[in-house]
Amino acid sequence: MSESTAPAPLPAARKAGCPFDPPEDLARLRRDHPISPMAYPDGHIGWLVTSHALVRAVLADPRFSHRADLTHSPLSGARTGAPRPAPPGIFTSMDPPEHTRYRRLLTGQFTVRRMRRLTGRIHEITAEHLDAMERQGPPVDLMEAFALPIPSLVICELLGVPTTERAGFQSDMSKLMSLEVSTDEKIAAFGTLQAFMLDLVLAKRAEPADDLLSGLVTGTDLTDEELTNIGGVLMGAGFETTANMLSLGAYALLGHPEQLAALRADTGLTDKAVEELLRYLSIIPGTVRAALEDVELGGQLVRAGQSVMVSIPAANRDPEHFADPDTLDLHRPTAGHVAFGHGIHQCLGQQLARVEMQVGIPALFARFPTLRLAVPPDEVPLRTDMMIYGVHRLPVTWDKG
Ligand code: HEM
16 A cells, blocks of 8 residues: 555645646646545545546446445535435436436437437527627627527427526526535525426426426336436536536637637537547536445555545546647547546436537637637636536627628
């Protein structure tokens, strides 16, 4: 066993002027202690894993559980109180066989036909929002005008949420994601969302349509409580992530004009570009597992019951796996990136998220060839205070044609 460092909190400080780089200390830890003791916000002493190889090893290992009643939250403000079991339907925080059962029912709903129809809607929704931006004229906040409404509408489309109801919904979801909102406010927002979802489930039971929630209502024996919670999971997982990838992705391309020029010159580069943006930006700080038994990992003994945080940004910038990892290079091979996680909990919505980015990013730059920041780069407000990294706002401008 190797000598370990004293437990420290998850590194969070990013270098000034480097909005696209992960917290600096992650690189030092990855080099010197790819598994190191970590002090969790609730006082638990667990571990932080930072190398690509170890991150994937943990996520693929059934001795590490994702159960909500076993894991300690690595992020302050993310979850308060003692760990407790996941409510019915919150499969993200369950292990097999419960996780497997829900996951199968859900993957069965992401049919080729439904994905094809959604892709068509993504093109339409993107074009509608670019039209609205053009009508409004510069400057606009790209987050508000483009990055947030597109995934929000797409997820509403997927679940069959009436689009008229999405505004209140978006605001409640943002509260749940915030690290600064009080527990009381979060409980209130959660209550509103649950009530909304339950109403939606009951509406689908009464009158099923051709959407995912209706498919689950008619094709499975899931209870209203399970369906309500599953709807909440998809909403929560699906829109802020993609919204931040769209906006931070656009910002990163504006900050790397030669890469943007390459993308503009070759639309065939789009799919690779999206994967590289996912790797380079790694907007999710990581995920956590708990050891079900004593496990030796990277020369350290992880004791049964200890939590292990795996850092997605650290893994995706590991020079042992990606050459010159701190450079945004749209042509590079990105195989093995863990922006969508790895193993049995790997992102269920990744194909949908990919299509949204593959459609949205090139369409944005094609519509506004002179798009640029409307403020100096150091005035772009970064989401260093949120669970999902990105920008709060992205003021952009362009020359009117
Ligand atoms: C660019 C956008 C996205 C990113 C970066 C992202 C990232 C991730 C990551 C890293 C995980 C693994 C979490 C873990 O292991 O603890 C995950 C899981 C998940 N994602 Fe995404 N996601 C995105 C978009 C979406 C969308 C659009 C949806 C829904 C339509 C979605 C639904 C889910 C669900 C349900 C899970 C849990 C799967 C499970 O536990 O089996 N995600 N996502």
